[in-house]
Amino acid sequence: MANLQIDFAGIKSKNPFWLASGPPTNTGYQVQRAFEAGWGGAVWKTLGDPVINVTSRFSGLNYGGQRVAGFNNIELITDRPLEVNLREINETKKKFPDHVIIASLMVEPKQEKWHEIVKRVEDVGVDGLELNFGCPHGMAERGMGSASGQVPELVEKQTYWVKEAAETPVIVKLTPNITDITATAYAASQGGADAISLINTINSLMGVDLDTWHTIPNVAGKGTHGGYCGPAVKPIALSMVGECAKQPDINLPISGIGGIENWRDAAEFMLMGATGVQVCTAAMHHGFRIVEDMIDGLTNYLDEKGLDSVMDLVGQSVSKYMSWGDLDLNHKVVALINQDYCIHCNKCHIACEDTAHQCIEFFTDANGRRSLKVREEDCVGCNLCSIVCPAEGAIDMIDKPSDISMTWNERQRLLHTFGG
């Protein structure tokens, strides 16, 4: 059976599944329940000067009758006294010495503030520190969270201050609300960070109530932008993880965060460069018990792949994540409709006809049934038909490899060389 143990910046964890800092890790009671359920680690709800939270706080994006395709919140950091959190961290660590507890921290951008909190949390036995430079709401208005995280110099300087005091590994949590996340990832590395975690939540407004015209969520009829997360953000998070992983001058382990719901998502993040993952929304949607299938499913997957350790996944797909200019211009893919599986909904036809390249046409088959086929010479291999097709196996995208590959970058070099 494959080994799920990871070594993340020197932090040993029995599996790569950690709860992300947030409502699920608010108290010792919750974190202990999570550890009992099987989570390898937990990043405690962000500590700092206690705040006052508002109600209401969360909202969900429903799609096609499904709940929580996306999720947003306007909850701030912990609203419990620091002493209480520290006592519970200490108790939990004593009860579960084999489980990882990371303290998430957010204080004003002042050296002495960072020094003080680092010392206090390390005294109670945390395994590492995560600097919350990410929350886009509330705290940012006070110069913290993403207000710090959007300025590379502030990221670097504060990381440096933390490293001055820290004895445990320092993870810098990055905000996605920035044009180029590798800039702040690089700043964290320059500040001496031991690892980065990404992404924090994305600026969002979940909706507007069409009856009251209030924002969703709202507090007594008034709303504010919140942090967006959940399954819908996974592609954004995955690309940002990939961008950081492939950057040669950022040599830091990555903790992947953003829309991870099951072992498949986790495996994808690890293939794209994450050493471990953090989960929040999925646990809020379904409870801590989802980790059971995460552990079981990932173990079975590794066994099927013949891999001994989950660490063997880390970064395997990074080298395949290129610039557009490195893609083969001569490679062809065409759609093929498998008549045996087609259910004749005609969605591929109308999608292609209206919005792609008008190459899926009707014909009458040998049994007199009106059917669809692809006019291959006009198919550009865009995948749209196979994306909208609801019948598993009815449309295959067939590779038509070229004899000679030619990327845009190669083409431009050749043109330059031969002066074309």
Added chain:
Amino acid sequence: MDSPTANHQWKIFDELKPDLKPKEVMEEANRCLFCFDAPCAKACPTGIDIPLFIKKITTGNMKGSARVIMDANPMGATCARVCPTEELCEGACVLNDASLPIMIGDLQRHATNWAMKNQQQLFEAGEANGKTVAIIGGGPAGLSSARELARLGYKVTVYEKNEKAGGLDTYGIVPFRLPQEISLWEVSQIEKLGVTIQTNTEVGKDIPIATVLNDFDAVILAIGMANVPPLSIPGEDLDGVYDAIQLIENVKDGRVPNHFKGKKAVVIGAGNTAIDAATCLKRLGAASVKMIYRRSEAEMTAYPFEFSFAKQDGIEFNWLAQPKRIIDDGQNHVAKLECVSMELGAMDASGRRRPIEIENSDFMIKADVVVKAIGQSRYTSFIEALGLEHEQGIVKVDAETYQTSNPKVYAAGDVIFGNGIGEAMVVAAAEQGKRAAYAIHDYMLSKI
């Protein structure tokens, strides 16, 4: 044999099948693939844009959804309940091949329920064009044509012999499948377009035929069919012998007889009306209900879902049995039904195997009640009084325009059903009514 359900407290007026719950509606509506050129819509005789009305449910556009349905089918609320959907839209759903078909009928019911509950008027009359049309018969075919003509600006008068309009929807389909208020809501939608519906008015009796033929620019004949024809066997006039159509009509109109309680009932016939009568009797307290059919299960005309419904209700079926004589109890009341066993011979004109009597196979069935449900007879003499060509009471029409032998008179619905053409479905009647209306309009435009 007494059915174990005989003493069950039937709520005879309640619709048997519950409405979908709100979550069921959203789950089901979201499951629809929104096919292009959808087979379900093509399978609907009235051509409802089914994917569109379902899509509108998912976006909460309930008025729009109800309009899509009712625009194509003025009896859309009725049809949501009585259409043989597994043979039409749901049978054509592409998901039959992949998982389970969408519950189109139930979603249609949900959308039209919304319109009913929210008292929505879905359509408006067209600008008056000065032309007048008389419609004889206020059933689905007549009302459907009235609705379309009113939207095209015609002044429409419907003559309905009953107290209420709606035809079989109002009087002929058992209330636990189709509550009367559904049909009456559809009637009111049409009345609100300015259509005059003269109820309790039988053409040829309460108003002269000539008046109707002469005073309007066009006439649509939509009188449907008449009562159950006679069995032509001895004892037919005894007390305790009923006409299935009349039995259902009473129940549907809220006149619930209590003299069937504990009785042994026999229904003769195996069509949808026969099954409606049988299940009605069960709900009216009959101790046992047997159905007698001279052919076998394979030849019965009832829909499969009707048949299984009857079986669930504990109805017994006696196949290959022909009634010969109804025997009295000495007090002019039914006591027994004498039958003879049949076997199936060669194909007959209807394409079904002809039943042939087996000699000396007579047997008796004890019965307190005998209900005749062997089809419906025709208003032949009335059709002749109108001077229209017909075949055994089935009015001849042009297949495209529904025009009869009198160019001014069109016909739609059950009055033209028969001889292997079409099916006697509400949805078919509604579509024919629409087409007759459009044909009249085309004809009027051609004369401008």
